[in-house]
Amino acid sequence: MIRTRRTKNNNTITGINITPFTDVCLVLLIIFIVTAHAFTKESSLRLNLPRAASAQTPLPASLTLQITRERRVYLDTTPVTFETLGQRLKQARGSGRADLLVVKADEGVPYRLVITAIDIARTVGFDQIALATRQPETTAARR
Helix, strand or coil, X not given: CCCCCCCCCCCCCCCCCCHHHHHHHHHHHHXXXXXXXXXXXXXXXXXXXXXXXXXXXXXXXXXXXXXXXXXXXXXXXXXXXXXXXXXXXXXXXXXXXCCEEEEEECCCCCHHHHHHHHHHHHHCCCCEEEECCECCCCHHHHC
C-alpha cells in the first residue's frame, strides 16, 4: 500500500486580491462612457416632429391655441400675446367653453415657445392638453 504524507495545510487568507474587482470596475466604466456618449449624440439630432401616424381630429369641445412660424399666437381665431394668454385662457376655462386645449404649432416654431404656452395653460388650470399633428404622407400621395 502506498503511503502519503499529510501535512498541516494552512488555508488562511493573508490579503485580498483586488485584481478581479479592478477589472470589473474598468469594464463597467467603459460601458458607461460608451453609452453616455451615445445618448449625447442622440439628443443633438435635428428632428421634424409634427407628423404622427396616430393623429386624430380633436374633440369639438376643445379650445385651439395656434403658434405660427412668425411666432404669432392665436386662441381659436383671436390674436393674443404670451403676456395676455394666461388671462384669456382663464376666461375661457371659467366660462366652461372647454376642458381640452389643443396646441397647434408650426414645425418651425422653437420648442421653448410651445413649452411656454403649455406652462401658461397648466398654470391657469388646463389639465388636458393635446399637441396637434398631421397624418404622414402615404406613398401614393408622394408620387
